Amino acid sequence: MRYYRDEAIVLGGHKLGEADRIVVLLTREHGLVRAVAKGIRRTKSKFGSRLEPFMFVDLQAHVGKSLDIVTQVELKEPFARGIMADYDVYSAATVMAETAQKLTEDEPRTRGQFLLLLSAIRSLCNMEHPPRQSLDAYLLRAMSLAGWAPSLVDCAQCGMPGPHRGFSAALGGTVCTDCRPHGTALTSTSAVNHMAALLTGDWTVAAVTPVHTALEASRLVTAYVHWHLERRVRSLNVLERT
Numbered sequence: 411m412r413y414y415r416d417e418a419i420v421l422g423g424h425k426l427g428e429a430d431r432i433v434v435l436l437t438r439e440h441g442l443v444r445a446v447a448k449g450i451r452r453t454k455s456k457f458g459s460r461l462e463p464f465m466f467v468d469l470q471a472h473v474g475k476s477l478d479i480v481t482q483v484e485l486k487e488p489f490a491r492g493i494m495a496d497y498d499v500y501s502a503a504t505v506m507a508e509t510a511q512k513l514t515e516d517e518p519r520t521r522g523q524f525l526l527l528l529s530a531i532r533s534l535c536n537m538e539h540p541p542r543q544s545l546d547a548y549l550l551r552a553m554s555l556a557g558w559a560p561s562l563v564d565c566a567q568c569g570m571p572g573p574h575r576g577f578s579a580a581l582g583g584t585v586c587t588d589c590r591p592h593g594t595a596l597t598s599t600s601a602v603n604h605m606a607a608l609l610t611g612d613w614t615v616a617a618v619t620p621v622h623t624a625l626e627a628s629r630l631v632t633a634y635v636h637w638h639l640e641r642r643v644r645s646l647n648v649l650e651r652t
């Protein structure tokens with residue numbers, strides 16, 4: 411029987427049978443893991459609340475045929491407690507966890523995504539920035555790490571130096587007048603500048619962005635992430651059929 415030990419962030423899970431739970435974890439060295447925590451829903455479970463979403467744990471598991479089996483869990487940082495206490499923080503953390511799961515599904519190397527998620531959740535818990543800005547910064551960085559960095563100055567299509575006022579999720583970011591597909595909404599350059607500040611961690615710039623500009627940037631980030639993640643999920647479906 412093969413065992414492993416690793417650091418992990420709990421992303422979610424669901425009930426299994428009477429007393430067990432399948433837990434989804436993003437580990438530092440073993441990628442995205444689905445593991446069974448036996449007896450976790452009994453009152454006297456040895457796992458306690460350590461496998462609730464957003465807990466940062468030290469995990470021991472043995473490799474099963476389809477699912478791994480959790481044998482031991484030690485709590486490293488109880489992020490869940492800070493996150494559950496505030497609705498905006500909870501919403502942001504939920505989107506972070508879902509995005510991290512989608513980006514690491516079937517990826518053998520996930521250390522970068524693990525470290526990014528860990529620092530994002532820690533920062534969120536410490537209320538270092540407004541939750542929505544922490545989320546947008548995380549999303550932009552996670553997408554970049556996955557190879558989908560948005561173009562935020564030059565035209566994503568032809569490379570013409572920017573700034574430009576068109577933003578196309580499908581084409582990969584800002585686009586010039588010539589490349590802009592018909593019907594592309596025009597954006598303010600300040601919203602795109604705000605995204606650039608979030609991506610590079612320039613929080614002094616991001617902190618003074620007017621609320622309506624930050625909201626416009628949030629909508630662009632969401633559209634961008636949705637477009638790429640849906641395409642990724644679709645491409646995975648195609649792979650599974652062939």
Ligand SMILES: [Zn+2]
Binds near residue numbers: 565570588
């Ligand atoms: Zn162009």
